[in-house]
Amino acid sequence: xxxxxxxxxxxxxxxxxxxxxxxxxxxxDTTYYLFWYKQPPSGExxxxxxxxxxxxxxxxxxxxxxxxxxxxxxxxxxxxASQVVxxxxxxxxxxxxxxxxxxxxxxxxxxxxxx
Amino acid sequence: DTGVSQDPRHKxxxxxxNVTFRCDPISxxxxxxxxxxxxxxxPEFLTYFQNEAQLEKSRLLSDRFSAERPKGxxxxxxxxxxxxxxxxxxxxxxxxxxxxxxxxDTQYFGPGTRLTVL
Numbered sequence: 001x002x003x004x005x006x007x008x009x010x011x012x013x014x015x016x017x018x019x020x021x022x023x024x025x026x027x028x029d030t031t032y033y034l035f036w037y038k039q040p041p042s043g044e045x046x047x048x049x050x051x052x053x054x055x056x057x058x059x060x061x062x063x064x065x066x067x068x069x070x071x072x073x074x075x076x077x078x079x080x081a082s083q084v085v086x087x088x089x090x091x092x093x094x095x096x097x098x099x100x101x102x103x104x105x106x107x108x109x110x111x112x113x114x115x
Numbered sequence: 116d117t118g119v120s121q122d123p124r125h126k127x128x129x130x131x132x133n134v135t136f137r138c139d140p141i142s143x144x145x146x147x148x149x150x151x152x153x154x155x156x157x158p159e160f161l162t163y164f165q166n167e168a169q170l171e172k173s174r175l176l177s178d179r180f181s182a183e184r185p186k187g188x189x190x191x192x193x194x195x196x197x198x199x200x201x202x203x204x205x206x207x208x209x210x211x212x213x214x215x216x217x218x219x220d221t222q223y224f225g226p227g228t229r230l231t232v233l
Contacts, residue, residue, distance in 0.1 A: 004157075033219055043204060045158070045224035091157050101146065101212060101219055102171070105157030 002027050002096050006106035013082055014114050021077045021109045023092030029053075034068065034075045035093040035103070045091070051075065079111075087113045117141060119225035121207050127231045128197055135193045136228045140209030147190050148222060149182055151175065152204040164190060197232045204229050 003026040013019045025034065036048040049059060051068050059066045063080045079086055089108040095101055120139045128134050140147045146165055150158035161180070162172045166187040176182075179197075184190040194201055208222040 035221070037224070042226065043229070044226040045206065045208075047221055047223060050221050093157070095219055097219075101148075101163065101210070101222070102160040102173075103148075103150075103158070103208075103222060105159070107155070107157050 002029075002094065002104050004092050004094050004104055004106035006092055006109050008109045009107070010110045010112070012112040012114060015084055016081050018078060018080050019082055019111065021079075021090050021092075021111065023075045023077065023106060025073050025075065025092070025094045027094060027096045029096045031097060033095040035095070036066065036075075036077050037091045037093060037105075038088045039091065039108070040088040048077075048090075082113045084113045084115055087111060119207055119209050119223055121205075121225040121228050123228055124226060125229050125231075127233065129233050130199060131196055133193065133195045134197060134230065135191055136205055136207075136230075137189060137191050138207030138209075138225060139189045140207070141211075141223060144209035144211050144223075145187075146210045146212050146220075146222075147184055148208040148210075149190070149192050150206040150208065152206055152227070153202075158204075158206050161192075194230075197230075199232045202230055202232045 005024045032053045034051045038046045065078045067076045089110045091108045092106045094104045122137045148163040149161040152158040160173050161176050162182050164184040167184050179195045182192045204227045206227045208224045210220040210222045212220040
């Protein structure tokens with residue numbers, strides 16, 4: 001099965017707190033790509049990061065960081081020092097093969113950052 | 116603005132009517148995708164084009180749905196005889212990915228068309 005699970009449906013934290021969004025994926029393919037997208041209230045999906053299956057290095061971009069662990073099939077996303085503008089729905093996504101580019105999305109985690 | 120654009124942003128229609136949505140991808144992007152997103156769910160793949168060729172259609176795309184990309188640039192998605200279950204956000208995405216050599220590139224999404232069928 002090819003699947004993405006985001007177990008956290010909704011999270012609320014107070015501004016400036018750190019928050020981690022969990023993502024677990026399933027795929028039989030050895031080559032695959034993982035993504036995170038942000039969907040603010042306006043509705044547009046905003047690309048955040050792409051990671052291929054051969055690159056397990058963690059990545060940091062400003063207040064955002066991603067932890068990719070093949071051993072646990074997880075690709076978690078942490079926001080440090082959260083801000084109200086981070087409030088959105090965040091989707092983890094998987095593309096199992098290079099030639100077949102249908103994105104498989106998780107159900108999303110709705111993040112509320114409270115002032 | 117050179118991102119993916121979609122028109123209209125909102126559409127309200129009565130059951131049984133036909134609707135058509137348009138997507139303009141990022142210039143020179145070869146691939147164009149359509150997804151559908153219902154409330155509380157992640158987007159689900161509907162179909163995609165490599166240039167003007169429609170390469171795959173999801174089983175979610177019933178006979179009432181048709182998509183075209185006649186000149187390999189913009190695309191249209193038509194729904195005939197709309198039903199209340201068609202109410203959703205219809206998202207378009209594009210990527211520069213090539214067939215030869217095969218590649219997977221990041222898909223960039225438009226703002227979506229929200230369809231409400233009364």
